[in-house]
Amino acid sequence: MTTTIELKGLTKQFGEIVAVQDVDLEVRKGEVFGFLGPNAAGKSTTVKVATTLLVPTRGTVVVGSHDVLEEPESVRALIGLLPEDGADTHYDRLTTVENLEYFGRLYDVPKETLQNRIDELLEFLELSDRRDDSPGTFSTGLKQKLSLARALIHNPPIVFLDEPTSNLDPIMSRKVREFIQQMAGGSKQTFFMCTHLLSEAEHLCDRVGFISHGRLVEVGSPADLRRKFWTQRTFELQLATGDPAKAKSIVEATSLATSVRIENKRIVFVVEKVERKNPQIVRALVEAGLAIVELRERIPDLEDVYLKVIGGK
Amino acid sequence: MLRKAWIMAKTEIRMVFKSRQVKMIPVMIFLMTSVFAALFTPLMIPIVAEVGVEFYSIMMAMLMGTSVVMMPAMLPAMIAADSIVGEKERHTLVPLLASPLTDGELLLGKLLTALIPGIIVAYANLVIGIAIVNGMLLFIAPTLLWIWPSLLAMVQALIFPPLLAAFAVCLMIIISGRVSKVYEAYQIAGFVIIMPMFLVFTELFLSTSINWLLLFFGAAILGIADIGLFQLARNLFNRDKLISRV
Numbered sequence: 001m002t003t004t005i006e007l008k009g010l011t012k013q014f015g016e017i018v019a020v021q022d023v024d025l026e027v028r029k030g031e032v033f034g035f036l037g038p039n040a041a042g043k044s045t046t047v048k049v050a051t052t053l054l055v056p057t058r059g060t061v062v063v064g065s066h067d068v069l070e071e072p073e074s075v076r077a078l079i080g081l082l083p084e085d086g087a088d089t090h091y092d093r094l095t096t097v098e099n100l101e102y103f104g105r106l107y108d109v110p111k112e113t114l115q116n117r118i119d120e121l122l123e124f125l126e127l128s129d130r131r132d133d134s135p136g137t138f139s140t141g142l143k144q145k146l147s148l149a150r151a152l153i154h155n156p157p158i159v160f161l162d163e164p165t166s167n168l169d170p171i172m173s174r175k176v177r178e179f180i181q182q183m184a185g186g187s188k189q190t191f192f193m194c195t196h197l198l199s200e201a202e203h204l205c206d207r208v209g210f211i212s213h214g215r216l217v218e219v220g221s222p223a224d225l226r227r228k229f230w231t232q233r234t235f236e237l238q239l240a241t242g243d244p245a246k247a248k249s250i251v252e253a254t255s256l257a258t259s260v261r262i263e264n265k266r267i268v269f270v271v272e273k274v275e276r277k278n279p280q281i282v283r284a285l286v287e288a289g290l291a292i293v294e295l296r297e298r299i300p301d302l303e304d305v306y307l308k309v310i311g312g313k
Numbered sequence: 314m315l316r317k318a319w320i321m322a323k324t325e326i327r328m329v330f331k332s333r334q335v336k337m338i339p340v341m342i343f344l345m346t347s348v349f350a351a352l353f354t355p356l357m358i359p360i361v362a363e364v365g366v367e368f369y370s371i372m373m374a375m376l377m378g379t380s381v382v383m384m385p386a387m388l389p390a391m392i393a394a395d396s397i398v399g400e401k402e403r404h405t406l407v408p409l410l411a412s413p414l415t416d417g418e419l420l421l422g423k424l425l426t427a428l429i430p431g432i433i434v435a436y437a438n439l440v441i442g443i444a445i446v447n448g449m450l451l452f453i454a455p456t457l458l459w460i461w462p463s464l465l466a467m468v469q470a471l472i473f474p475p476l477l478a479a480f481a482v483c484l485m486i487i488i489s490g491r492v493s494k495v496y497e498a499y500q501i502a503g504f505v506i507i508m509p510m511f512l513v514f515t516e517l518f519l520s521t522s523i524n525w526l527l528l529f530f531g532a533a534i535l536g537i538a539d540i541g542l543f544q545l546a547r548n549l550f551n552r553d554k555l556i557s558r559v
Protein backbone atom coordinates (compact mmCIF):
# COMPACT_ATOMS: atom_id res chain seq x y z
CA MET A 1 0.00 0.00 0.00
CA THR A 2 1.30 3.46 -0.86
CA THR A 3 1.81 6.10 1.76
CA THR A 4 -0.12 9.30 1.17
CA ILE A 5 0.66 11.29 4.27
CA GLU A 6 4.02 10.91 5.93
CA LEU A 7 5.19 12.70 9.04
CA LYS A 8 8.81 12.24 10.05
CA GLY A 9 10.01 13.58 13.36
CA LEU A 10 7.40 16.31 13.22
CA THR A 11 7.74 18.89 15.95
CA LYS A 12 5.77 22.11 16.21
CA GLN A 13 6.39 24.67 18.89
CA PHE A 14 4.57 27.87 19.69
CA GLY A 15 7.21 29.76 21.60
CA GLU A 16 7.74 27.68 24.72
CA ILE A 17 4.74 25.41 24.12
CA VAL A 18 5.58 22.18 22.34
CA ALA A 19 2.30 21.32 20.65
CA VAL A 20 3.57 18.36 18.63
CA GLN A 21 6.72 16.45 19.46
CA ASP A 22 8.68 14.02 17.28
CA VAL A 23 5.71 12.45 15.57
CA ASP A 24 6.40 9.73 13.01
CA LEU A 25 3.32 8.58 11.17
CA GLU A 26 2.34 7.12 7.83
CA VAL A 27 -1.18 7.20 6.48
CA ARG A 28 -1.90 4.95 3.52
CA LYS A 29 -3.79 5.71 0.38
CA GLY A 30 -7.52 5.01 0.64
CA GLU A 31 -7.37 4.73 4.39
CA VAL A 32 -9.60 6.39 6.94
CA PHE A 33 -7.23 7.38 9.69
CA GLY A 34 -8.52 8.56 13.04
CA PHE A 35 -6.50 10.89 15.21
CA LEU A 36 -7.51 10.64 18.84
CA GLY A 37 -6.36 12.25 22.03
CA PRO A 38 -7.31 14.61 24.83
CA ASN A 39 -7.81 18.35 24.44
CA ALA A 40 -4.63 20.22 23.61
CA ALA A 41 -2.87 17.00 22.63
CA GLY A 42 -1.77 18.45 19.30
CA LYS A 43 -4.31 17.01 16.86
CA SER A 44 -5.37 20.25 15.20
CA THR A 45 -1.80 21.50 15.14
CA THR A 46 -0.75 18.38 13.24
CA VAL A 47 -3.56 18.94 10.74
CA LYS A 48 -2.54 22.58 10.30
CA VAL A 49 1.04 21.61 9.55
CA ALA A 50 -0.03 18.92 7.09
CA THR A 51 -2.32 21.38 5.32
CA THR A 52 0.52 23.96 4.94
CA LEU A 53 -1.08 26.45 7.32
CA LEU A 54 1.68 26.12 9.89
CA VAL A 55 5.36 25.54 9.29
CA PRO A 56 6.97 22.61 11.12
CA THR A 57 9.55 23.61 13.71
CA ARG A 58 11.45 20.38 12.97
CA GLY A 59 10.87 17.30 10.88
CA THR A 60 9.27 16.78 7.50
CA VAL A 61 5.74 16.31 6.28
CA VAL A 62 4.99 14.87 2.86
CA VAL A 63 1.44 14.91 1.56
CA GLY A 64 0.66 13.16 -1.71
CA SER A 65 4.40 12.99 -2.48
CA HIS A 66 4.84 16.76 -2.05
CA ASP A 67 6.79 18.26 0.82
CA VAL A 68 4.71 20.85 2.67
CA LEU A 69 7.63 23.26 2.83
CA GLU A 70 8.91 22.85 -0.69
CA GLU A 71 5.68 22.58 -2.68
CA PRO A 72 2.90 23.96 -0.53
CA GLU A 73 0.75 24.88 -3.53
CA SER A 74 0.84 21.33 -4.86
CA VAL A 75 -0.14 20.03 -1.43
CA ARG A 76 -3.01 22.48 -1.17
CA ALA A 77 -4.32 21.53 -4.61
CA LEU A 78 -4.58 17.88 -3.49
CA ILE A 79 -6.31 18.34 -0.18
CA GLY A 80 -9.67 19.27 1.25
CA LEU A 81 -9.86 20.70 4.74
CA LEU A 82 -12.62 20.93 7.24
CA PRO A 83 -10.87 23.09 9.81
CA GLU A 84 -11.27 23.09 13.54
CA ASP A 85 -14.37 25.14 14.42
CA GLY A 86 -15.21 24.78 10.75
CA ALA A 87 -18.82 25.79 11.27
CA ASP A 88 -17.85 29.42 11.64
CA THR A 89 -15.73 29.78 8.54
CA HIS A 90 -18.20 30.88 5.86
CA TYR A 91 -18.79 34.17 4.08
CA ASP A 92 -22.05 35.45 5.48
CA ARG A 93 -22.32 37.95 2.65
CA LEU A 94 -22.57 35.15 0.11
CA THR A 95 -25.28 32.55 -0.19
CA THR A 96 -24.64 28.89 0.45
CA VAL A 97 -24.26 28.17 -3.25
CA GLU A 98 -22.02 31.20 -3.77
CA ASN A 99 -19.75 30.05 -0.95
CA LEU A 100 -19.34 26.70 -2.65
CA GLU A 101 -18.96 28.22 -6.12
CA TYR A 102 -16.22 30.48 -4.87
CA PHE A 103 -14.14 27.64 -3.51
CA GLY A 104 -14.95 25.41 -6.46
CA ARG A 105 -13.41 28.03 -8.74
CA LEU A 106 -10.41 28.55 -6.52
CA TYR A 107 -9.85 24.79 -6.80
CA ASP A 108 -10.25 24.90 -10.60
CA VAL A 109 -13.34 22.71 -10.75
CA PRO A 110 -14.74 22.99 -14.31
CA LYS A 111 -17.99 24.94 -14.46
CA GLU A 112 -20.41 22.16 -15.42
CA THR A 113 -18.86 19.71 -12.97
CA LEU A 114 -19.06 22.33 -10.25
CA GLN A 115 -22.81 22.87 -10.56
CA ASN A 116 -23.47 19.13 -10.46
CA ARG A 117 -21.15 18.67 -7.56
CA ILE A 118 -22.80 21.47 -5.59
CA ASP A 119 -26.27 20.04 -6.24
CA GLU A 120 -25.09 16.60 -5.26
CA LEU A 121 -23.47 17.70 -2.02
CA LEU A 122 -26.33 19.97 -0.98
CA GLU A 123 -28.79 17.19 -1.71
CA PHE A 124 -26.79 14.65 0.25
CA LEU A 125 -26.33 16.96 3.22
CA GLU A 126 -29.99 18.01 3.11
CA LEU A 127 -29.15 21.64 2.51
CA SER A 128 -30.85 22.04 -0.88
CA ASP A 129 -33.72 24.11 0.45
CA ARG A 130 -31.27 26.56 2.05
CA ARG A 131 -29.07 26.94 -1.02
CA ASP A 132 -29.86 30.62 -1.53
CA ASP A 133 -29.69 31.57 2.13
CA SER A 134 -26.68 33.13 3.80
CA PRO A 135 -24.82 30.78 6.16
CA GLY A 136 -25.16 33.64 8.66
CA THR A 137 -28.76 32.52 9.13
CA PHE A 138 -27.82 28.87 9.75
CA SER A 139 -27.81 26.82 12.93
CA THR A 140 -24.36 25.54 13.92
CA GLY A 141 -25.09 22.09 12.53
CA LEU A 142 -26.11 23.47 9.15
CA LYS A 143 -22.94 25.54 9.03
CA GLN A 144 -20.93 22.44 9.85
CA LYS A 145 -22.58 20.65 6.94
CA LEU A 146 -21.64 23.48 4.62
CA SER A 147 -18.03 23.22 5.84
CA LEU A 148 -18.06 19.58 4.95
CA ALA A 149 -19.45 20.36 1.49
CA ARG A 150 -16.71 22.95 1.00
CA ALA A 151 -14.00 20.48 2.03
CA LEU A 152 -15.27 18.01 -0.57
CA ILE A 153 -16.29 20.38 -3.35
CA HIS A 154 -13.28 19.54 -5.55
CA ASN A 155 -13.35 15.84 -4.81
CA PRO A 156 -9.86 15.96 -3.29
CA PRO A 157 -7.84 12.75 -3.09
CA ILE A 158 -6.79 13.60 0.49
CA VAL A 159 -9.23 15.01 3.01
CA PHE A 160 -8.44 16.40 6.44
CA LEU A 161 -11.42 16.60 8.76
CA ASP A 162 -10.98 18.21 12.18
CA GLU A 163 -13.92 16.93 14.22
CA PRO A 164 -16.27 16.58 11.24
CA THR A 165 -19.37 15.44 13.07
CA SER A 166 -19.25 17.92 15.92
CA ASN A 167 -22.61 19.72 16.02
CA LEU A 168 -24.27 17.17 13.73
CA ASP A 169 -27.31 15.24 14.92
CA PRO A 170 -26.95 11.44 15.28
CA ILE A 171 -28.65 10.62 12.00
CA MET A 172 -26.62 13.14 10.00
CA SER A 173 -23.43 11.99 11.76
CA ARG A 174 -24.11 8.44 10.70
CA LYS A 175 -24.87 9.55 7.16
CA VAL A 176 -21.61 11.46 6.98
CA ARG A 177 -19.71 8.47 8.35
CA GLU A 178 -21.25 6.20 5.74
CA PHE A 179 -20.39 8.74 3.08
CA ILE A 180 -16.77 8.88 4.19
CA GLN A 181 -16.59 5.10 4.24
CA GLN A 182 -18.02 4.95 0.74
CA MET A 183 -15.60 7.58 -0.57
CA ALA A 184 -12.59 5.90 0.99
CA GLY A 185 -13.62 2.49 -0.30
CA GLY A 186 -14.71 3.35 -3.79
CA SER A 187 -12.64 6.19 -5.15
CA LYS A 188 -9.64 5.63 -2.94
CA GLN A 189 -9.88 8.95 -1.18
CA THR A 190 -7.77 9.18 1.95
CA PHE A 191 -9.28 10.65 5.10
CA PHE A 192 -7.38 11.97 8.06
CA MET A 193 -9.79 12.90 10.80
CA CYS A 194 -9.53 14.18 14.33
CA THR A 195 -12.34 13.14 16.59
CA HIS A 196 -13.33 12.83 20.22
CA LEU A 197 -16.06 10.34 19.37
CA LEU A 198 -14.50 6.97 19.98
CA SER A 199 -17.41 4.95 18.65
CA GLU A 200 -17.14 7.00 15.47
CA ALA A 201 -13.46 6.17 15.15
CA GLU A 202 -14.12 2.54 15.97
CA HIS A 203 -16.69 2.07 13.22
CA LEU A 204 -15.18 4.31 10.62
CA CYS A 205 -11.42 4.21 10.87
CA ASP A 206 -9.16 1.59 9.39
CA ARG A 207 -6.49 2.69 11.79
CA VAL A 208 -6.28 5.12 14.65
CA GLY A 209 -3.45 7.00 16.30
CA PHE A 210 -3.46 8.23 19.86
CA ILE A 211 -1.66 11.45 20.61
CA SER A 212 -1.08 12.79 24.08
CA HIS A 213 0.94 15.85 25.09
CA GLY A 214 2.17 16.15 21.52
CA ARG A 215 3.51 12.61 21.33
CA LEU A 216 2.08 9.81 19.29
CA VAL A 217 1.61 6.98 21.77
CA GLU A 218 -0.17 4.20 19.85
CA VAL A 219 -1.09 3.49 16.24
CA GLY A 220 -3.04 0.55 14.91
CA SER A 221 -6.39 -0.76 13.82
CA PRO A 222 -9.02 -0.75 16.56
CA ALA A 223 -9.00 -4.55 16.57
CA ASP A 224 -5.20 -4.76 16.79
CA LEU A 225 -5.13 -2.32 19.66
CA ARG A 226 -7.78 -4.29 21.49
CA ARG A 227 -5.76 -7.45 21.08
CA LYS A 228 -2.63 -5.72 22.17
CA PHE A 229 -4.15 -4.45 25.38
CA TRP A 230 -6.38 -7.37 26.24
CA THR A 231 -4.69 -10.74 26.57
CA GLN A 232 -7.33 -11.69 29.14
CA ARG A 233 -11.03 -11.80 28.50
CA THR A 234 -13.83 -10.62 30.75
CA PHE A 235 -17.20 -12.37 31.09
CA GLU A 236 -20.34 -11.52 32.90
CA LEU A 237 -22.82 -14.00 34.17
CA GLN A 238 -26.39 -13.49 35.28
CA LEU A 239 -28.37 -15.86 37.50
CA ALA A 240 -32.11 -16.49 37.25
CA THR A 241 -32.44 -16.88 40.99
CA GLY A 242 -30.04 -17.36 43.80
CA ASP A 243 -27.39 -15.39 45.52
CA PRO A 244 -24.69 -13.76 43.36
CA ALA A 245 -22.36 -13.86 46.37
CA LYS A 246 -22.68 -17.61 46.48
CA ALA A 247 -21.89 -17.82 42.77
CA LYS A 248 -18.90 -15.57 43.31
CA SER A 249 -17.49 -17.83 45.99
CA ILE A 250 -18.01 -20.87 43.78
CA VAL A 251 -16.11 -19.29 40.92
CA GLU A 252 -13.39 -18.26 43.33
CA ALA A 253 -13.20 -21.79 44.70
CA THR A 254 -12.38 -23.16 41.24
CA SER A 255 -9.23 -20.98 41.19
CA LEU A 256 -9.66 -20.71 37.45
CA ALA A 257 -10.48 -17.03 37.16
CA THR A 258 -7.88 -14.30 37.48
CA SER A 259 -10.40 -12.11 39.29
CA VAL A 260 -14.05 -12.24 40.29
CA ARG A 261 -16.35 -9.44 41.36
CA ILE A 262 -20.04 -8.56 41.52
CA GLU A 263 -21.46 -5.67 39.52
CA ASN A 264 -25.20 -4.96 39.52
CA LYS A 265 -25.98 -8.49 40.75
CA ARG A 266 -23.92 -9.93 37.93
CA ILE A 267 -20.81 -11.94 38.45
CA VAL A 268 -17.94 -10.54 36.45
CA PHE A 269 -14.83 -12.68 36.03
CA VAL A 270 -11.62 -12.48 34.06
CA VAL A 271 -10.01 -15.57 32.57
CA GLU A 272 -7.17 -16.67 30.34
CA LYS A 273 -7.38 -19.84 28.23
CA VAL A 274 -11.13 -19.50 27.92
CA GLU A 275 -11.77 -22.70 25.96
CA ARG A 276 -10.53 -24.88 28.77
CA LYS A 277 -11.56 -22.88 31.81
CA ASN A 278 -14.98 -21.48 31.02
CA PRO A 279 -16.73 -24.89 30.72
CA GLN A 280 -15.28 -25.90 34.09
CA ILE A 281 -16.49 -22.73 35.75
CA VAL A 282 -19.97 -23.15 34.29
CA ARG A 283 -20.10 -26.79 35.33
CA ALA A 284 -19.17 -25.87 38.91
CA LEU A 285 -22.00 -23.33 39.05
CA VAL A 286 -24.59 -25.71 37.58
CA GLU A 287 -23.57 -28.52 39.92
CA ALA A 288 -24.07 -26.13 42.85
CA GLY A 289 -27.70 -25.79 41.71
CA LEU A 290 -27.49 -22.27 40.30
CA ALA A 291 -29.61 -21.37 37.25
CA ILE A 292 -27.65 -19.38 34.66
CA VAL A 293 -29.67 -17.09 32.40
CA GLU A 294 -26.90 -15.39 30.54
CA LEU A 295 -23.18 -15.64 30.05
CA ARG A 296 -21.56 -13.16 27.75
CA GLU A 297 -18.23 -11.64 26.98
CA ARG A 298 -17.52 -8.02 27.67
CA ILE A 299 -15.75 -6.90 24.53
CA PRO A 300 -13.58 -3.89 25.17
CA ASP A 301 -14.27 -1.04 22.79
CA LEU A 302 -12.07 1.78 21.62
CA GLU A 303 -13.10 3.77 24.65
CA ASP A 304 -11.50 1.14 26.87
CA VAL A 305 -8.39 1.25 24.72
CA TYR A 306 -8.39 5.05 24.98
CA LEU A 307 -8.71 4.97 28.75
CA LYS A 308 -5.87 2.48 28.96
CA VAL A 309 -3.58 4.36 26.57
CA ILE A 310 -4.33 7.91 27.59
CA GLY A 311 -5.58 7.38 31.13
CA GLY A 312 -2.50 5.33 32.01
CA LYS A 313 -0.15 8.11 31.02
CA MET B 314 -1.51 34.43 -11.37
CA LEU B 315 -4.03 36.93 -12.68
CA ARG B 316 -6.79 34.38 -13.32
CA LYS B 317 -7.08 33.14 -9.72
CA ALA B 318 -6.63 36.66 -8.38
CA TRP B 319 -9.50 37.78 -10.58
CA ILE B 320 -11.77 35.00 -9.29
CA MET B 321 -11.02 36.23 -5.79
CA ALA B 322 -11.46 39.89 -6.59
CA LYS B 323 -14.81 39.42 -8.34
CA THR B 324 -16.30 37.62 -5.36
CA GLU B 325 -14.72 39.90 -2.79
CA ILE B 326 -15.78 43.13 -4.47
CA ARG B 327 -19.34 41.87 -4.40
CA MET B 328 -19.03 41.20 -0.68
CA VAL B 329 -17.29 44.48 0.07
CA PHE B 330 -20.13 46.48 -1.42
CA LYS B 331 -22.71 44.74 0.72
CA SER B 332 -21.36 46.80 3.58
CA ARG B 333 -23.19 50.07 4.08
CA GLN B 334 -20.10 51.81 5.48
CA VAL B 335 -18.13 51.01 2.36
CA LYS B 336 -20.95 52.25 0.15
CA MET B 337 -20.87 55.54 2.06
CA ILE B 338 -17.24 56.26 1.17
CA PRO B 339 -17.80 56.88 -2.58
CA VAL B 340 -20.84 58.96 -1.72
CA MET B 341 -18.71 61.08 0.59
CA ILE B 342 -16.01 61.44 -2.01
CA PHE B 343 -18.53 62.55 -4.66
CA LEU B 344 -20.09 64.95 -2.20
CA MET B 345 -16.73 66.47 -1.32
CA THR B 346 -15.83 66.98 -4.95
CA SER B 347 -19.20 68.55 -5.66
CA VAL B 348 -18.84 70.94 -2.73
CA PHE B 349 -15.28 71.88 -3.75
CA ALA B 350 -16.35 72.49 -7.32
CA ALA B 351 -19.47 74.46 -6.42
CA LEU B 352 -17.58 76.56 -3.89
CA PHE B 353 -14.27 77.34 -5.55
CA THR B 354 -15.42 77.87 -9.13
CA PRO B 355 -17.33 81.10 -8.39
CA LEU B 356 -15.22 82.07 -5.38
CA MET B 357 -12.10 82.42 -7.45
CA ILE B 358 -13.62 84.38 -10.29
CA PRO B 359 -13.36 87.91 -8.75
CA ILE B 360 -9.60 87.51 -8.38
CA VAL B 361 -9.08 86.66 -12.06
CA ALA B 362 -8.97 90.37 -12.92
CA GLU B 363 -6.20 90.92 -10.41
CA VAL B 364 -4.01 87.85 -10.80
CA GLY B 365 -4.78 86.74 -14.32
CA VAL B 366 -6.30 83.67 -15.97
CA GLU B 367 -3.10 81.71 -15.60
CA PHE B 368 -3.18 81.89 -11.83
CA TYR B 369 -6.88 81.05 -11.71
CA SER B 370 -6.12 77.90 -13.63
CA ILE B 371 -3.34 76.91 -11.23
CA MET B 372 -5.49 77.63 -8.18
CA MET B 373 -8.33 75.51 -9.54
CA ALA B 374 -5.91 72.68 -10.32
CA MET B 375 -4.62 72.74 -6.75
CA LEU B 376 -8.02 72.96 -5.11
CA MET B 377 -9.78 70.45 -7.32
CA GLY B 378 -6.70 68.24 -7.38
CA THR B 379 -7.07 67.48 -3.69
CA SER B 380 -10.49 66.09 -4.29
CA VAL B 381 -10.00 64.30 -7.61
CA VAL B 382 -6.45 63.02 -7.09
CA MET B 383 -6.15 62.53 -3.32
CA MET B 384 -9.59 61.64 -2.00
CA PRO B 385 -10.13 58.57 -4.19
CA ALA B 386 -7.30 56.76 -2.36
CA MET B 387 -9.53 56.66 0.73
CA LEU B 388 -11.78 53.88 -0.51
CA PRO B 389 -9.03 51.44 -1.56
CA ALA B 390 -7.16 52.11 1.68
CA MET B 391 -10.25 51.30 3.72
CA ILE B 392 -11.03 48.14 1.76
CA ALA B 393 -7.41 47.01 2.05
CA ALA B 394 -7.33 47.72 5.78
CA ASP B 395 -10.00 45.08 6.25
CA SER B 396 -8.56 42.64 3.71
CA ILE B 397 -6.62 40.23 5.89
CA VAL B 398 -7.44 41.05 9.48
CA GLY B 399 -11.12 41.27 8.52
CA GLU B 400 -11.10 37.73 7.19
CA LYS B 401 -9.26 36.63 10.28
CA GLU B 402 -11.82 38.28 12.53
CA ARG B 403 -14.67 36.68 10.61
CA HIS B 404 -12.88 33.29 10.68
CA THR B 405 -12.88 32.92 6.91
CA LEU B 406 -9.12 33.14 6.50
CA VAL B 407 -8.23 29.49 7.16
CA PRO B 408 -10.17 27.94 4.26
CA LEU B 409 -8.80 30.62 1.95
CA LEU B 410 -5.23 29.99 3.08
CA ALA B 411 -5.76 26.25 2.66
CA SER B 412 -6.92 26.69 -0.94
CA PRO B 413 -4.38 26.27 -3.74
CA LEU B 414 -3.76 30.02 -4.08
CA THR B 415 -0.12 31.07 -4.08
CA ASP B 416 0.92 33.99 -1.88
CA GLY B 417 1.17 36.16 -4.99
CA GLU B 418 -2.31 35.22 -6.23
CA LEU B 419 -3.85 35.82 -2.85
CA LEU B 420 -2.23 39.23 -2.45
CA LEU B 421 -2.98 40.24 -6.01
CA GLY B 422 -6.60 39.23 -5.39
CA LYS B 423 -6.67 41.47 -2.35
CA LEU B 424 -4.99 44.27 -4.28
CA LEU B 425 -7.51 44.11 -7.13
CA THR B 426 -10.40 43.93 -4.68
CA ALA B 427 -9.36 47.26 -3.25
CA LEU B 428 -8.03 48.88 -6.40
CA ILE B 429 -10.75 48.26 -8.98
CA PRO B 430 -13.58 49.97 -7.07
CA GLY B 431 -11.12 52.72 -6.20
CA ILE B 432 -10.27 53.42 -9.84
CA ILE B 433 -13.92 53.37 -10.90
CA VAL B 434 -14.81 55.79 -8.12
CA ALA B 435 -11.81 57.99 -8.94
CA TYR B 436 -12.79 58.36 -12.59
CA ALA B 437 -16.46 58.87 -11.79
CA ASN B 438 -15.35 61.49 -9.31
CA LEU B 439 -13.25 63.22 -11.96
CA VAL B 440 -16.21 63.30 -14.35
CA ILE B 441 -18.39 64.80 -11.62
CA GLY B 442 -15.77 67.46 -10.84
CA ILE B 443 -15.30 68.42 -14.48
CA ALA B 444 -19.05 68.54 -15.08
CA ILE B 445 -19.76 70.81 -12.11
CA VAL B 446 -16.83 73.19 -12.63
CA ASN B 447 -17.47 73.64 -16.35
CA GLY B 448 -21.22 73.60 -15.95
CA MET B 449 -20.93 76.57 -13.60
CA LEU B 450 -18.37 78.37 -15.73
CA LEU B 451 -20.66 78.01 -18.72
CA PHE B 452 -23.19 80.19 -16.94
CA ILE B 453 -21.12 82.58 -14.85
CA ALA B 454 -17.90 83.01 -16.86
CA PRO B 455 -18.06 81.40 -20.32
CA THR B 456 -14.66 82.82 -21.23
CA LEU B 457 -13.06 80.65 -18.56
CA LEU B 458 -14.66 77.42 -19.83
CA TRP B 459 -12.25 74.40 -19.87
CA ILE B 460 -9.68 76.32 -17.93
CA TRP B 461 -9.79 73.36 -15.60
CA PRO B 462 -8.68 70.71 -16.11
CA SER B 463 -5.72 71.68 -18.23
CA LEU B 464 -4.19 68.78 -20.11
CA LEU B 465 -1.58 68.47 -17.37
CA ALA B 466 -4.21 68.43 -14.63
CA MET B 467 -6.25 65.90 -16.60
CA VAL B 468 -3.36 63.48 -17.06
CA GLN B 469 -2.51 63.93 -13.42
CA ALA B 470 -6.06 63.09 -12.38
CA LEU B 471 -6.07 60.01 -14.60
CA ILE B 472 -2.76 58.40 -13.71
CA PHE B 473 -2.17 59.36 -10.12
CA PRO B 474 -5.28 57.97 -8.41
CA PRO B 475 -4.51 54.34 -9.41
CA LEU B 476 -0.83 54.70 -8.58
CA LEU B 477 -1.55 56.38 -5.30
CA ALA B 478 -4.28 53.92 -4.41
CA ALA B 479 -2.00 50.98 -5.19
CA PHE B 480 0.55 52.40 -2.78
CA ALA B 481 -2.00 52.88 -0.03
CA VAL B 482 -3.42 49.42 -0.68
CA CYS B 483 -0.09 47.58 -0.56
CA LEU B 484 0.79 49.39 2.63
CA MET B 485 -2.59 48.60 4.16
CA ILE B 486 -2.42 44.95 3.12
CA ILE B 487 0.90 44.65 4.93
CA ILE B 488 -0.59 46.33 7.99
CA SER B 489 -3.78 44.29 7.79
CA GLY B 490 -1.70 41.14 8.07
CA ARG B 491 0.08 42.40 11.17
CA VAL B 492 -2.67 43.74 13.40
CA SER B 493 -5.11 41.60 15.29
CA LYS B 494 -8.29 43.67 15.11
CA VAL B 495 -10.01 45.36 12.20
CA TYR B 496 -10.42 48.65 14.04
CA GLU B 497 -6.67 48.87 14.58
CA ALA B 498 -6.17 48.60 10.84
CA TYR B 499 -8.76 51.35 10.27
CA GLN B 500 -7.11 53.62 12.78
CA ILE B 501 -3.78 53.17 11.11
CA ALA B 502 -5.35 53.65 7.70
CA GLY B 503 -7.00 56.88 8.78
CA PHE B 504 -4.32 58.62 10.75
CA VAL B 505 -0.94 57.11 10.24
CA ILE B 506 -0.97 56.35 6.56
CA ILE B 507 -3.37 58.42 4.58
CA MET B 508 -2.90 61.81 6.20
CA PRO B 509 0.89 62.06 5.94
CA MET B 510 0.81 60.52 2.50
CA PHE B 511 -1.69 63.12 1.36
CA LEU B 512 0.33 65.96 2.79
CA VAL B 513 3.58 64.90 1.20
CA PHE B 514 1.90 64.25 -2.10
CA THR B 515 0.02 67.51 -2.06
CA GLU B 516 3.23 69.39 -1.45
CA LEU B 517 4.96 67.67 -4.30
CA PHE B 518 2.46 67.25 -7.07
CA LEU B 519 -0.31 69.74 -6.59
CA SER B 520 2.02 72.63 -5.98
CA THR B 521 2.34 75.54 -8.34
CA SER B 522 5.58 74.18 -9.68
CA ILE B 523 4.05 71.06 -11.22
CA ASN B 524 5.13 70.51 -14.79
CA TRP B 525 5.31 67.61 -17.26
CA LEU B 526 8.75 66.50 -16.16
CA LEU B 527 7.79 66.42 -12.51
CA LEU B 528 4.60 64.60 -13.40
CA PHE B 529 6.48 61.99 -15.37
CA PHE B 530 9.07 61.38 -12.65
CA GLY B 531 6.43 61.40 -9.97
CA ALA B 532 4.45 58.74 -11.79
CA ALA B 533 7.55 56.65 -12.46
CA ILE B 534 8.71 56.81 -8.87
CA LEU B 535 5.28 56.02 -7.54
CA GLY B 536 4.94 53.11 -9.99
CA ILE B 537 8.28 51.65 -8.91
CA ALA B 538 7.33 52.15 -5.26
CA ASP B 539 4.07 50.28 -5.90
CA ILE B 540 5.87 47.31 -7.38
CA GLY B 541 8.45 47.33 -4.61
CA LEU B 542 5.80 47.51 -1.93
CA PHE B 543 3.83 44.66 -3.50
CA GLN B 544 6.97 42.53 -3.51
CA LEU B 545 7.55 43.46 0.10
CA ALA B 546 3.99 42.45 0.97
CA ARG B 547 4.62 39.14 -0.76
CA ASN B 548 7.85 38.54 1.11
CA LEU B 549 6.27 39.45 4.42
CA PHE B 550 3.21 37.27 3.82
CA ASN B 551 3.46 34.33 6.18
CA ARG B 552 0.66 31.82 6.66
CA ASP B 553 2.15 30.42 9.84
CA LYS B 554 2.27 33.84 11.50
CA LEU B 555 -1.25 34.69 10.36
CA ILE B 556 -2.61 31.47 11.82
CA SER B 557 -0.62 31.27 15.02
CA ARG B 558 -0.72 34.91 16.09
CA VAL B 559 -3.82 35.62 18.13
Ligand SMILES: Nc1ncnc2c1ncn2[C@@H]1O[C@H](COP(=O)(O)OP(=O)(O)OP(=O)(O)O)[C@@H](O)[C@H]1O
Nearest residue numbers: 014017019038039040041042043044045046557558
Ligand atom coordinates in the same frame (compact mmCIF):
# COMPACT_ATOMS: atom_id res chain seq x y z
N1 LIG C 1 -1.50 29.71 17.95
C1 LIG C 1 -1.10 29.10 19.07
N2 LIG C 1 -0.30 29.74 19.93
C2 LIG C 1 0.14 29.14 21.04
N3 LIG C 1 -0.19 27.89 21.40
C3 LIG C 1 -1.00 27.20 20.59
C4 LIG C 1 -1.50 27.77 19.39
N4 LIG C 1 -2.28 26.83 18.79
C5 LIG C 1 -2.26 25.76 19.59
N5 LIG C 1 -1.50 25.97 20.68
C6 LIG C 1 -1.24 25.00 21.77
O1 LIG C 1 -0.81 23.79 21.21
C7 LIG C 1 -1.33 22.69 21.93
C8 LIG C 1 -2.05 21.76 20.98
O2 LIG C 1 -3.21 22.37 20.51
P1 LIG C 1 -4.16 21.70 19.44
O3 LIG C 1 -5.13 22.71 19.00
O4 LIG C 1 -3.34 21.03 18.41
O5 LIG C 1 -4.90 20.59 20.31
P2 LIG C 1 -6.02 19.55 19.90
O6 LIG C 1 -5.44 18.19 20.10
O7 LIG C 1 -6.57 19.85 18.58
O8 LIG C 1 -7.09 19.81 21.04
P3 LIG C 1 -8.70 19.85 21.00
O9 LIG C 1 -9.14 18.44 21.18
O10 LIG C 1 -9.03 20.66 22.18
O11 LIG C 1 -9.12 20.44 19.71
C9 LIG C 1 -2.20 23.29 23.02
O12 LIG C 1 -1.48 23.33 24.21
C10 LIG C 1 -2.49 24.68 22.52
O13 LIG C 1 -2.71 25.55 23.59
Ligand SMILES: [Mg+2]
Nearest residue numbers: 043044084162
Ligand atom coordinates in the same frame (compact mmCIF):
# COMPACT_ATOMS: atom_id res chain seq x y z
MG1 LIG D 1 -8.45 20.56 17.89
